[in-house]
Amino acid sequence: MEGLNHAHHNDELNIRIAGRGGQGIIKLGLFLAEASVLEGKNVVQTQSYGPEARGGACRTDLIISNGEIDYPGLRRIDVFLVLDQEAYLKYSPILDEKSIVIYDSDLVKPDRAKHIAIGFPFTKKAIEDFGNPIFANIIAFGALVAITKIIKPETALYVLKKRLKKFQEENLNAFVEGYELALITPKAVA
Amino acid sequence: MRKELLQGNEAVVRAAINSGCNFFAGYPITPSSEIAHGMAELLPRYGGVFVQMEDELASISAAIGAALAGAKAMTATSGPGFSLMQESIGYAAITETPIVIFDVMRAGPSTGIPTAPSQGDVLQAKHGSHGDYPVVVFAPATVEDSYYITEEAFRVAEEHRLPVIVLSDEIIGHMRESVILPPLKSEEEFRVRAGVEPRLGVGLRKHTTGLVYDETGMPTTEAAEYERLLRRLMAKLADESLLRYKTENAEDAEILFVAYGSTYRSVRKAVRILREESVKAGLFKLETLNPLPERALRKAAENAERIIVPEMNMGQMVKEVQAILCDREVSGISFFAELITPEELVKAVVEVVE
Numbered sequence: 001m002e003g004l005n006h007a008h009h010n011d012e013l014n015i016r017i018a019g020r021g022g023q024g025i026i027k028l029g030l031f032l033a034e035a036s037v038l039e040g041k042n043v044v045q046t047q048s049y050g051p052e053a054r055g056g057a058c059r060t061d062l063i064i065s066n067g068e069i070d071y072p073g074l075r076r077i078d079v080f081l082v083l084d085q086e087a088y089l090k091y092s093p094i095l096d097e098k099s100i101v102i103y104d105s106d107l108v109k110p111d112r113a114k115h116i117a118i119g120f121p122f123t124k125k126a127i128e129d130f131g132n133p134i135f136a137n138i139i140a141f142g143a144l145v146a147i148t149k150i151i152k153p154e155t156a157l158y159v160l161k162k163r164l165k166k167f168q169e170e171n172l173n174a175f176v177e178g179y180e181l182a183l184i185t186p187k188a189v190a
Numbered sequence: 191m192r193k194e195l196l197q198g199n200e201a202v203v204r205a206a207i208n209s210g211c212n213f214f215a216g217y218p219i220t221p222s223s224e225i226a227h228g229m230a231e232l233l234p235r236y237g238g239v240f241v242q243m244e245d246e247l248a249s250i251s252a253a254i255g256a257a258l259a260g261a262k263a264m265t266a267t268s269g270p271g272f273s274l275m276q277e278s279i280g281y282a283a284i285t286e287t288p289i290v291i292f293d294v295m296r297a298g299p300s301t302g303i304p305t306a307p308s309q310g311d312v313l314q315a316k317h318g319s320h321g322d323y324p325v326v327v328f329a330p331a332t333v334e335d336s337y338y339i340t341e342e343a344f345r346v347a348e349e350h351r352l353p354v355i356v357l358s359d360e361i362i363g364h365m366r367e368s369v370i371l372p373p374l375k376s377e378e379e380f381r382v383r384a385g386v387e388p389r390l391g392v393g394l395r396k397h398t399t400g401l402v403y404d405e406t407g408m409p410t411t412e413a414a415e416y417e418r419l420l421r422r423l424m425a426k427l428a429d430e431s432l433l434r435y436k437t438e439n440a441e442d443a444e445i446l447f448v449a450y451g452s453t454y455r456s457v458r459k460a461v462r463i464l465r466e467e468s469v470k471a472g473l474f475k476l477e478t479l480n481p482l483p484e485r486a487l488r489k490a491a492e493n494a495e496r497i498i499v500p501e502m503n504m505g506q507m508v509k510e511v512q513a514i515l516c517d518r519e520v521s522g523i524s525f526f527a528e529l530i531t532p533e534e535l536v537k538a539v540v541e542v543v544e
Contacts, residue, residue, distance in 0.1 A: 037195045
């Protein structure tokens, strides 16, 4: 992957992260937002969720920019990280042929005709290597950073260290695993 | 000061503490709960008081009581809780009690959509309690606004001794933005500022009542005394320094948007898009929703052919703007439970103009 040069519009990157409540979707958005701010970028992060704490589709949207951000919503999507089929269907309408969708290959069936799609077995990996699907979001975070190069992996690791006190070592390993997974399988599906 | 990521509701907590707020009574409700969470975490450490009350009637009453005894007091809620607080807002106004009330608006009426944004409480904020009474209403549009408007709310409440309402909404409250803001004060700095004279119990007896009272503070039913009290209370809103607003590209604007809260963000982008297409669009951002900056608005609209008020409700502020600009073409654009995109807004404007 050559980064996302073709996707940048006015130096602004529009990212959507979606899944089911309980998958750590909003948290993941928060980590990415915080890391981007640490690298000096301007960021707006919004979220949408139902009244239930677990289950149900949820999403978080980020605009990462070198300039001022006025409208806080996404007008198009450069990168869509998605870990759930219902969330994919619910939050994909504004994808276009330049959008890159990074998805959990066991849980999401993307419509390849409509956008670029790169799948990895995030949840399966989390269960195999960490014994718990809860680490899927951090593995996906690693892949997202490797593919998009939005932030330096060191900054991501710094934020994870600061924010995650429980299972810190597992989470740091999960990030590295996702990062390497995306690097060694560059043309995974495209 | 350095760049950091901060949520709207978190910015409110920081500004409240930095303003010396030392009493919070509330009942958590989405999408305002992060304000209660933050105050619950900080106030005990800072030597202040956090109380979770049994409901919103009790919450505002406790805040009023604390303020009467000298505390800098606040509460935070959303639509359903704000409705319950209305009677006591009138009580705070007539007893001249400085309190700050945060209403992080969500889609109503009733339970509505707890997690969806709205601007449906604009008229309620000004007229929700019975009778005529003065209340200052502010509306932040960014996380940065949330900080500075909260500071202003405490300052205005103290200076004018009245309830100040801040109408945030689900988008601004839950949104995280990169900001450069003053850091949270240390516990020591906080303690120095928090000590203020109590309004009750300084030696003389004082009668505090929701009844209409005369110059001695004792109840009266005299029409002339009632008028004098009302006029004195309402005159607090004549202070020009209460009027917060900003104009952008308004000078030569043929289409002038009037916007507040999160809607401002869509409008700002829409103005840029329209300008790129050589449409002379401009923007009047309201930060004070009551009293309204009537003179400034009239001046900004002088050369505009069309005035458009987009709102996340069925059209509330548009009626106020129509009353101020009664000789002009003023139209509203309504949208619901989510922010209108700048492109949709541009489309709606084209429809309105044609």
